[in-house]
Amino acid sequence: MKKTPSVKVLLIEDDEDDVLLAREYLAESEYYHFDVEWEPLPEKAKDKMVHGHYDIFLIDYRLGSENGLDLIKFAQDKGVITPCILLTGQGDLNVDLDATRYGAADYIVKTELNPSMLERSIRYALSQAGVIRELDEKEKKYRSLFERSIDPIYLANNDLKLMDVNDAFLKFFKYTKEEALSLTISEIFEHDEDFNYFFSSLKTAEQIRDFEVVLLNKDREKKISMLNCVFIPDQISEFCCYQGIIHDLTMRKKAERDMLVAERLSMTGKIARTIAHEVRNPLTNLTLALEQLKDEMPRNNETVKLYSDIIERNANRIEQLIGEMLNSSKPKELNLQLSNVDEILEETIGLAIDRMNLNQIRLERSFASSLPRVLLDKEKIKIAFLNIIVNAVEAMKPGKGVLRIETQMSDSRITVCIIDNGKGIPQEDIEKLFDPFFTDKQGGMGLGLTSTKNILNSHNADVEVTSKQDEGTTFIVAFKLPS
Structure with a gap:
């Protein structure tokens, strides 16, 4: 039953x-x-x-x-x-x-x-x-x-206006829910050409997969991201939408860049040590032979003095270059002390002020008040800042240059911005900026910024460079505060 x-x-x-x-x-x-x-x-x-x-x-x-x-x-x-x-x-x-x-x-x-x-x-x-x-x-x-996804997820309508976002999206882009739902997807793209490619791919193929792109959060901070998006039709309700997932690649890309720089620094160190070993011994013999020869040659012979000075000057220059190569690549031994970043910048500006005045560069300061002190090797950080400032001065036209130095506190980090209005750096050269021996200066060795990167790495500090040709360059150095 x-x-x-x-x-x-x-x-x-x-x-x-x-x-x-x-x-x-x-x-x-x-x-x-x-x-x-x-x-x-x-x-x-x-x-x-x-x-x-x-x-x-x-x-x-x-x-x-x-x-x-x-x-x-x-x-x-x-x-x-x-x-x-x-x-x-x-x-x-x-x-x-x-x-x-x-x-x-x-x-x-x-x-x-x-x-x-x-x-x-x-x-x-x-x-x-x-x-x-x-x-x-x-x-x-x-x-x-x-809601629980650690990756940002969004839903957008046919015009790519955001209809729903999860908490990870809000955290990633620093928007409130109301702000996010007033956006279209185009507003989070850094470059219009990237969005145009994204949009055309969705319209033709109804999906886009593993699209690596730079997105911007509310503070216009760059986020290197992997973007996937698919069109979801609904024939019953005549409602359709696009669902997208964003994966943050920023830290991974930074780690890859840091690893590449570390490998290049290691390679430079090996080359420098090889050169030091192979060149210094014969160079020492050359210098000793020159001293012996000067003692045996007539002292009042101007020709002898001219050529011996040339040999001595260039031998010293070779020794100096070898030293620079070794110093730029080897890990820095730090003398860490609680230091005020603003004070270090003021002392660095003092070292470069004559060069600024000579080139008629206008200096602008904007230092945040009451910044906490940070554990730094004061002298080495001054070298790092000085290399950036000197490069900025040399990139600007005399009488027309404006150098702006700012400090600020955000997200448990002290950020130093060094901004010039010089000739700028081509986009394809920015990635190579800290490479050993990369330079566009006549007679330069291309080790100044390599040394700067090495010093900042040893302080666990981040450095980012943005530039537009004929508009200027910005170096952003960020020191993490202990949690």
């Missing part, structure tokens, strides 16, 4: 006669066994709707000071997905429409009620509730995946 399904009903009704009638109709069902609990008071009914375990609510429209629609709306607001059937004493089109709008599963006029109609209405409501419950569980699961 087939088991009769049991259905637990909460009957919210203040008329006892109607309660008896409803119980009688439900008792006639051959398919269901109805377990009916009666509650005449709306306030107690609300508590039971939220905390009880019922399969269906039968709700009278008129309940004294409140009506059944209020209870249905209350259940919806509390996230209760148990189906509601509204019972009313007389037919009213507005009540019917309101019941549908508020989320009622059905609307029944009591004068037309009979056992068959009531059972059919409940059966339909339970069937629909099963579908809704399944959809609700899926929605919760996917919403949890959406």
